[in-house]
Amino acid sequence: MTDEPRSRRFLTISQAAEELNVTPSQIRALLSTGELRGIQVGGRGLWRIGVNDVEDYIAEAYRRTAERIAAGELKDEKDSGVPEE
Template identity: 75%
Template sequence: MSDEPKNRRFLTIGQAAEELNVSPVQVRALLKTGELRGIQVGGRGQWRIGANDVEDFITEGYRRTAEHIASGEITDDGEEGAEQA
């Protein structure tokens, strides 16, 4: 969301993907599974995602990750930026 104001109420799939640093295909998958809330508008059913819903998704992701860390379920999978032992 480079030159656009960050105070928009709704984001397109592309804008939400940029915010989450994932592909638009991944955002569509999250919408279809209900992990990310969104609405379809217009005759063509274009998706719009509330900016607050993106923030809620991120907050929930942090909560789930903290739970997994606390339970020992998180392992180093060699993800970009992860330190290798």
Template identity: 50%
Template sequence: MDNTPESPGGRRLTLAEVGDELSVSVSQVYALVRTGELVGIQIGGRGQWRVERVKLVEYIAEAYRRAAASLAELSSELPSDAT
């Protein structure tokens, strides 16, 4: 049972829970946290990683922004007769 107190930004999620939300492996989530792309904290005696739900939502929103910017850039590079 997780006795981690609830944070002001919402419940803290384990890396496995984040992986389930994103449909990726725990090791992929760990890599995102290690690189700082996804903000997480190490808590407890064993240094378990947790991610606040609000930080996960921010990460997903940023991923959507990057995807939209990429698509906009690609569409601006298309010849005018291709649209």
């Protein structure tokens, strides 16, 4: 046995939302569409999202964004009409 702390395997909806800097309702929407993988635990509808699934979601989002940029579908924030933060 090792004395190193075991890294977390699963996140709650709130923890996943914090990781992605979005709201829990946005995580629920991603789960309901299957865009983000998760599992329901027990009979109370508790969701858990694998840390690796969050990383996979991020990698896929980067890939899709790069494709959209290459296709000229995305503009700079300055050109988008969206105010900068």
